[in-house]
Every structure is written in C-alpha cells, then in structure tokens.
Amino acid sequence: MTKKEFDKDNAWLNKALDEFTIERPSPDLKGRILRAATGEKRQEPGRVIQFTGGKKFTWPVLGTSMAAALALALVLIPGSDTVVPTAPVEVAAITEQAPLVTEPETGNPLEIAAVAEISEQEEAEVEELLYSLLEEQAFEEELLGLL
Amino acid sequence: MFKEAQISKNNNAIDEELIALVSKKDKRAFDEFISRHLNMLYSIAYRMQMNRADAEDVVQETMMRVWQNAHMWDRDGGASVRTWIYTITHNICIDSKRKTTRRPHLELLEEPEDKGLSADKLVQKKQARRLVMEAINELPENQKTAIIFCHYQKLSNSEAAEVMGSTVKAVESLLVRAKKSLFDKLEGKRSLFEGAGQ
Numbered sequence: 001m002t003k004k005e006f007d008k009d010n011a012w013l014n015k016a017l018d019e020f021t022i023e024r025p026s027p028d029l030k031g032r033i034l035r036a037a038t039g040e041k042r043q044e045p046g047r048v049i050q051f052t053g054g055k056k057f058t059w060p061v062l063g064t065s066m067a068a069a070l071a072l073a074l075v076l077i078p079g080s081d082t083v084v085p086t087a088p089v090e091v092a093a094i095t096e097q098a099p100l101v102t103e104p105e106t107g108n109p110l111e112i113a114a115v116a117e118i119s120e121q122e123e124a125e126v127e128e129l130l131y132s133l134l135e136e137q138a139f140e141e142e143l144l145g146l147l
Numbered sequence: 148m149f150k151e152a153q154i155s156k157n158n159n160a161i162d163e164e165l166i167a168l169v170s171k172k173d174k175r176a177f178d179e180f181i182s183r184h185l186n187m188l189y190s191i192a193y194r195m196q197m198n199r200a201d202a203e204d205v206v207q208e209t210m211m212r213v214w215q216n217a218h219m220w221d222r223d224g225g226a227s228v229r230t231w232i233y234t235i236t237h238n239i240c241i242d243s244k245r246k247t248t249r250r251p252h253l254e255l256l257e258e259p260e261d262k263g264l265s266a267d268k269l270v271q272k273k274q275a276r277r278l279v280m281e282a283i284n285e286l287p288e289n290q291k292t293a294i295i296f297c298h299y300q301k302l303s304n305s306e307a308a309e310v311m312g313s314t315v316k317a318v319e320s321l322l323v324r325a326k327k328s329l330f331d332k333l334e335g336k337r338s339l340f341e342g343a344g345q
Binding site (some may be wrong): 010012014015016017019020021022024025026029030032033034036038065083 | 170174177179181182185186189190193194199202203206207211214215272276278279280283294298299312326329330331338340341
C-alpha cells in the first residue's frame with residue numbers, strides 16, 4: 001500500500017478504531033480508591049476483608065480488589081482447604097473489618113477472614129487465577145511459607 | 148481554537164491547584180481530582196490491559212501514587228498534571244505486564260450498550276468492537292501505546308512522547324506502523340465498520 005492510498009483510507013480506519021468504546025468503571029471504584037488512599041473505613045456492607053497482624057502475604061501483581069478476592073478464594077473455593085493459611089495473614093492495604101471465617105472441620109476461626117461481595121464472573125475469574133497461580137512454583141513457595 | 152486552548156488552560160490550572168492541595172493531604176481535593184480523571188484513566192488502562200479488573204487495579208494504583216507523591220509533581224519541569232498522571236498510568240501498565248503473563252485474554256463480556264439499535268446492528272457493532280480490540284491487542288506494546296494516547300486520548304505526538312519517555316519522531320513512526328498494521332488486519336472487514344456507526 002502506498003502512502004497516498006493509506007492516507008485516503010485513514011478516515012475509514014479512524015472510524016473503525018472508534019468502535020472500541022469503553023464503558024464506565026465500577027461505580028464503587030472511586031470509593032475504593034479514596035478508602036485505600038486515606039485509610040477511611042467503609043460504612044456500608046460491600047467488598048470487605050479483614051486481616052490480622054503478623055506475616056504479610058503480598059502479591060505485587062494483584063491490586064487490592066483482586067488480592068481480596070484471592071484471599072477469599074483461598075478460604076472458600078471447594079478443594080482449596082489445603083491452601084488455607086493457618087498463620088496470620090495480611091494482604092496489601094485493606095480497609096475494612098469483616099466477620100471471621102471459621103475452619104470448616106474444627107469450627108476454629110481462621111486468622112484470615114475474607115468476605116467479599118463478588119459477582120459470579122469475578123468469582124470464576126478468581127478461581128481461574130488461583131489455579132493458575134497454584135501452578136507456579138513461586139506461589140507454591142509463598143504458600144508453603146505461610147503454612 | 149482559542150476557546151479550546153482557553154478551556155485546556157483552565158483545566159490545567161484547576162489540576163495544578165488540586166494537586167497542590169492533594170500534596171497537603173486534602174481529601175476533598177483528592178476526591179475532586181479523582182472525579183476529574185477517573186473515567187479517562189480507566190479508558191487508558193482498559194485499552195492497555197483489555198479487561199475491567201486489571202484496568203481498575205491500574206487506576207487505583209495510579210491514584211494511590213498521586214495521593215502519596217503529589218508533592219513530587221514538578222510544575223517547573225514543564226509537564227502538565229495530565230501528562231504526569233498518564234505517565235504514572237503507563238508505567239504501572241508496563242510494570243504489570245512485566246510481572247505477569249496471566250490473563251492476556253480480551254474481556255469481551257463488557258459490551259457497549261446501544262439502546263435503540265436493532266438486534267442486527269447491535270450484533271454488528273459488537274463484532275466490530277471485538278475485531279478492533281483483537282487487532283489492537285496484537286500490536287507490539289509500544290505501537291499499541293502510541294495508538295491509545297494519540298488516537299483515543301487525543302494527545303499530541305510530543306505529549307505522547309513525553310508520557311512514553313520517547314521522542315516525537317519515534318512516536319510518529321510507531322503511529323504509522325501501528326495504523327498500517329491495523330489497516331491490514333481490519334481491511335477485510337471494512338464493510339462491517341462502514342456500517343457499524345450508522
């Protein structure tokens with residue numbers, strides 16, 4: 001294609017590119033940012049997580065919301081009992097208190113308690129992420145360090 | 148033209164004022180600053196990351212850095228507040244891609260709402276959007292970035308160069324290569340795009 005031909009068709013291409021429209025972000029994104037930045041606690045129920053002090057669990061790839069959802073997945077996803085941390089865990093900068101989650105068999109409270117209202121899509125996404133992470137040696141080592 | 152320049156100048160002044168307040172940990176100013184830039188940053192991050200969750204994480208991280216480092220914005224350095232935060236967003240996206248290869252998939256669940264369009268037109272628009280997303284996602288990272296900042300964000304080539312830490316000439320070259328590549332990828336479906344906007 002010559003430059004002349006390309007320029008002639010540029011208008012059409014620009015129009016095509018404009019088809020890639022973007023919807024607005026989640027309505028609570030601004031609130032999440034404000035709470036995370038300023039340390040304010042959320043008043044209404046929603047995406048929340050509680051962490052006790054002690055050993056830190058950080059996953060730099062993940063943002064706070066994904067880290068929270070992953071922590072929840074560690075506790076709640078069927079078959080993930082083997083990766084439930086028994087040591088105190090802290091994930092990134094978290095701003096909210098949540099009810100403790102108890103260990104299913106013993107009823108003892110887990111020292112990580114994560115509760116998040118996530119959609120089915122997010123849940124599936126977290127599950128996929130969890131299992132992909134489990135396949136990575138680095139992640140397994142991180143978990144071993146927690147157990 | 149004068150009016151646009153005036154609006155832009157006013158926006159810069161407002162941003163500068165807000166950043167000065169944010170650097171003093173003024174929460175109301177930060178709230179206002181987020182409101183002014185949230186959707187724009189999200190659209191950049193979404194086009195870079197191609198899915199909602201990652202895009203929102205990028206925006207959150209960008210704003211966290213603004214909150215923590217507002218005092219580091221250098222008015223005398225010549226960069227506008229807008230290009231400064233775009234640079235932060237860009238760097239976070241790059242870091243994120245370096246750190247992980249997870250979920251390189253396109254999120255196609257989020258579809259634009261087009262109220263009032265017939266079912267056929269909606270299907271056509273969704274198909275057009277998907278094709279463009281795929282074509283952009285297949286571009287080399289720096290070409291993709293140039294398209295995002297110059298075409299979608301309407302930055303000048305010199306502003307885009309500043310954000311990308313590159314030269315104007317390099318950005319021009321990236322744009323030409325990106326558009327040629329997109330042209331080649333999308334030309335076969337040209338009739339679809341010509342009909343999609345109607």
